[in-house]
Amino acid sequence: MRPRFPAFLPPVSVSVTLLHRLALALFLLAPCLLPTTPAAAQSPIATLSGQLSQAEADLHAVDRALDTRLDDDDRDTQRTKALAAQAAATAAATALEDQLKLVDARLGGLGAATANEAPDIRRERANLNRQRAAIDATIKRGRLAGVEAQQLVDEIDRSKAEQFNETISARVASPLSPGFWHAVFTAIPRDMRRVELFLTQGTTQIRAQWRGGFPWQALLGTVLGLALAMPIRLAVQRLGQRHLIDGAPGHRVRRSANALWRVLIGTLAPLLGATFFVQGLRWSGLLPDRWGDLLDALVLAVGFGSFTASVSGAVLMRTQPSWRIAPLDDETATRLRPLSWVLAVLAFLSILATATVRIVGVSAALNVATQAGEALLHLLLIAAFLFAIGRLRADRAARDDAVSQSTSAGLGAATLLAWILVGVALIALLLGYIGFSLIVAQFIAWATVLGSAVYLLLVAVDDIATSVFTRDSRVGIMLTRALGVRGSAVDQFGLLLSGSLRIALVIVALVMLVSPFGAGGGVDTLFGRLGALAKGIQFGGIAISPGTILRGIVALFLGLALVRLFMRWLETRYLPATDLDGSGRNSVSLVARYVGVALAVVWSLASLGIGMERIALLLSALSVGIGFGLQAITSNFVSGLILLAERPIKIGDLIRVGLDEGDVKRISVRSTEIELADHSTLIVPNSELITKSVLNKTLASPLGRIQIQFSVPLGSDAEAVRGIVLDAFTAEEAVLADPAPAVFIDAITDGRILFNAFAHVATPRAAYGARSNVFMMLLARFREQGIDIGTIPQRLELIRPDQPPA
Template sequence: MTRLLRLIATILLAASTATAHAQTTPVAALSGQIAQAEKDLRSVDRALDQRVEDDERAPLRSKAVAAQQAARAAAGQLEEQLGLIDARIEGLGPVAAGTTEAPEIRRERSRLAAERGAIDAAMKRGRLVDVEAQQLVDEMERSQAEQLNERLTTRVASPLAPSFWRAVLLSVPRDLRRIDLFLSQGASQIDAQWRGGFPWQAMFGAVLALLFLFPLRVWARTLGQRYLIGSAPGHRVRRSAYAIWRVLIGTVMPLLGAICLVQGFRWAGLLPDRWSSLLDGLVLATCFSALTAALAGAVLMRHQPSWRVAPIADETADRVRPLSWLLAALTFASILIEFFNQSVGASHAANVATQVLEASLHLLLIGAFLLLLGRLRAERAGREDANSLSTSAGLGIITLVAWALVAAALIALLLGYVGLSLFVARLVIWMVILGAALYLLMGGADDMATTVFNRDSRLGLTMIRSIGLRGSVVDQFGVLLSGALRIALVLVALGLLMSPFGGGGGLGSLFGRLGAFAQGIEIAGIAISPGAILRSIVVLAIGLALVRAFMSWLESRYLPATDLDGSGRNSVSLVARYVGIALAIIWSLASLGIGMERIALLLSALSVGIGFGLQAITSNFVSGLILLAERPIKIGDWIRVGLDEGDVKRISVRSTEITLADHSTLIVPNSELITKSVLNKTLSSPLGRIQIQFSVLLGSDVERVREIVLDAFAAEPAILDDPAPVAFVDAILDGRILFNCFAHVSSPRDAYGARSNIFLVLLKQFRDEAIDIGTVPQRLQLAPGEPTPFVPTPADEPAPTAPTTPK
């Protein structure tokens, strides 16, 4: 780990040195960059004076953000140059009173002042452009949220009401005439171009489209599979790479075919300009439906179950696959019909009727999928024991939420909120598609990073041998790289979540919409509103979920790849968990508008109460931090606290759990382990010691007794050879020889059983060889002479006893 940190520090130092030696951009160039940013912002501002559609807003927002970044970068460089100018002016020093400076110094001072004024003016212009750009971006996001809210809250006549169908029937004649005009214009264009010559461009485009759609797609998929089988390292990498390759080929090949077909028609001039939007819709519909079908095929792998990445049963894959084809067909038809209505200029009633039909089909498909999942789960429960089912609670919650969304969308559709119903249906399907893509990409990133950066891989062996890194460092880098890639993929997915529905602002835009639902009230400079509270709760939930995901990754992936023992992993895990929870709480409070200064003021006010009322808890908390830092007691140690001893199973910031010999758990406050004496039998060494003491008669064969003891030690499997067992003659007392014997076992936990086994062997061996063992006999002997007379009192007079005969 230290070498990895040194390597990273060397790279950062080299990068910072290269930056320091880079040439400074001239002020004129930076001023020109700011002027260009101002020009771009003015063009965006003029464009916003009119109504901006969804497809026009994204380029404008990108242009404003680019201008903001350019102005911000220029202002930052100007600020650095301004600091250098101030340092030079300060080096000249102030003009002393009554003295006259040299002409060279006056000219230098005047030049530096003029240069400083120019830099300061340009820097202020850059900051102003930054503020204006942010205001334009916020305005576009508010306008985008308002348009989305308008679409979602617009109510029309319910599809169950006769007025809805009456309006559709009244618009049918005019819509049919528009369709007829649209088709006739296309037919006339085709007829005119066909008479002028053979449209070989269209035919060539059609042939290319067929080639991309069928033979080239199959050939590319087969080629990728053969390459992965023969060259890719690791089964997991091959599976993930093949799944991603299938998605890529299944999406790109139909897309290229559609582009070739459309471009062939355009080059041949077969279709009028009015059909251009419809042709673009054909390309988009082909791309999206191909992506849907390819993702479903890569996840299910119905014909290649051994290459399946997701833990899906074969029966589930077979029964879900037809629904994926229906979903792909439905997405293709929905997009194409929407572009067709726009190209034809269909009436409002026709558009609403089309949306009702699309929403109904989407909800029907989602409901069929959920019913199929429920039926598969019920069939599995019928075949297997209910206790053996491994269905996660998360999947049940997701299914319940999906049913709730379907029910809400259906109710909204029946009430006339067609836009809201269609939005929910499309959002559910887009979340499924995005989730499938994220699952495959995250699995592929994890497999690739942990396989390439592994101590046993070629790259890992090269790094170990050439750089001198430890194998655990290479494994840690692979796990860290996997985590970073997966976090980046999650952030990209969150940014793409609302993109198809006019929400390109990402997660920040989503939270911004949550805050626009209610204004609320302001207390002490803090806005308290239902939207703010909901946003804070959502942020806290997301923060805790991120902490839980990070802790799962840390405990299951990263820490096992380190050289830390169990206690060290527990210490790192506890500190990371509490720090993560604290950051999640601070993030949640910050979303309410409570800054760090207010949080610090609140903590300082609570510190008095904590000091007086929570002394014991604070003492245990600080003691727990000391235990985690100094580690006098670690998880797995065998310790004795008072009269109890056992294994340390868990160390938290408040208490320590010790498992006793009777399988009960002793919970000891951490302050007891810091302020009182604790016997740690495994702190310096994990070995345990056995001590056996006994005595034999003075005339016994001492060498034979010692040999029997050492043989008993050698026959016991738990006794270690190093340190070797020993048997000492401890003393000769009262006609007996006292032996004191020692041996070692691998753990103090094994000492009791091994000691009992050795006693059983020794007792049997000594009995077979007639060796007398035991304690020194006690004799009672009265010395000759007259004893001291004793005259008892009546109260102390004992009861009469039998006379004692001396031995």
């Protein structure tokens, strides 16, 4: 057992009593009297150290796995493993911090070390110091493991995002082009042979197992699957409605319970039926090895298709209008129900087709054609759904119903957005962006299914919370009578509980909405990427771009919409449940409205990068800094605008400013960043680039030029020298043939011929290396030909002071 150490000890002094001295002696002698204390004290530390070592080993395994090519499932597995290792390392470090506090408490109890300290106390102090050093080192290991785990998770998220970007940006031949169908028809014979081989291998194994005896397991699984799919499912639904739902308190709770029960049974019964069918084949040995993954995909397809059908059926309630949760009329439910069945069947077929293409291993052309067919079917179904919604809205608009018109406004905006997405996806499909089109279509379908399920849960949570926690319910009566809680407090608690749970459901729904489409890191990761893509020109630390302006407008309207929804809930639900009179309710409503509008405006400004502190800072800078630094700031700002408008210098240009030469990496409204040859960054104010001379080597032409100057003796063959130079230029790969190299005689002086040769390369950055290579070849050739090259010879004469000059 681990000894329990006191948090502190009183200091020992001469005036302490005998009882204090005795307690101190017993405390100091306790480790000597208990022989199992050291082992027991080290036991939890050793256990936590082993837990940390296991976490480090798991992280090392994840790191090694990331060196190989992983699919989506393996990547998710490694991410889960890294998160588990991070949690284990963090828990171990936290527990060791508690152990460290215990050891520090014992060291504090021993007091400061003295020269005449007892040997037992000295040994105990040394032992505690060793324990403390070991625990502290292990804690640091745990923190480092947590950081490494987070880095691995971030790397996995980045790889998933990169794969998602590759998927949506990949382009193939258009389905309208002959090349697309030529590739499909060319690959059909081989794909048919692959399918035939897949079926032959499966049927051969089934025949072999069939001779071994009657497969009663497969028959039993098939019978149970069919029974669960139809009669048992219907019977359980009726049983739940009769015994469970009818006993629920209140009509609203019974209505929500009925909808959730239909979804639960409608999803689980077919899913269990498909599971029993596959397991029966597996237990009887009739399941071929290559068919296992396909039948597992069949179970998944049945489960998701059943979930889609049951959720849409629970929302529409075509056969039970009195149990309908959504504010829909019978005509709407009747028109939309067949489309929901088509959506369920399409979801089932899509999952099964994707699995079949992957498991059978068909050609890339047939895979792309399958994806194109899935995208087209999804888009046609969505278009049919939108047409039906449009007809229903037109019929509803003729009724002059104010409530219908208010709800139709939001529905119209959502319908317009859906039409835009369908149009973009259809154009992308025709242009050959099959992956992008399929993802957009599946996203709309998944958003519809998920939105329906979340709507049911939101209504059910509100119904249950506000029905259970009310002053007239059994729980409310018990709380008011037994605990003396006010009835209004019970009602308020129910409303607050409902609001909190619904907010949590919305957050979870947002994560589930974007997770299947490359946003494994959740909402923050996705919005972080979108925010990075929307960055524009930086002006005073504020990003100015069309995306930023649109984001600010959207944030403003979204904030005002949230304020409106909150005010509706406050005025119609929460305030009537309080004990406030009309005047108090009006005051609370007005204050909440003004605060909400102010927060919406602040949120909109914050989305633009303009906070209250920035506004205050700007005002103070305008009032104080006009006479000091505003002139230089304005000059750089105007110069930055000129650079961005006239573009005498662009990102990627090779320029020379003074004695420094480098590549332009970034142009902002205040300064320009230039990367020099030593990889350092030179930050130049924009006014320096406008008011002073700047050499831009890549402005007019991207070509670079090589110039070589040398001299040979006057008796040398000038034509041969010229041929050697041209051959050297031709042998160098970096030298361009157009413009052609040229060799000129620059001058004849002091008995030597001066040559000046020119050649061009693709970029100025390649001129230095190419010039060096040409020099190396010229030196070798001239040495072979015996040609002397160099500069004009100089003669030095020494004259004595007493000797007259010649």
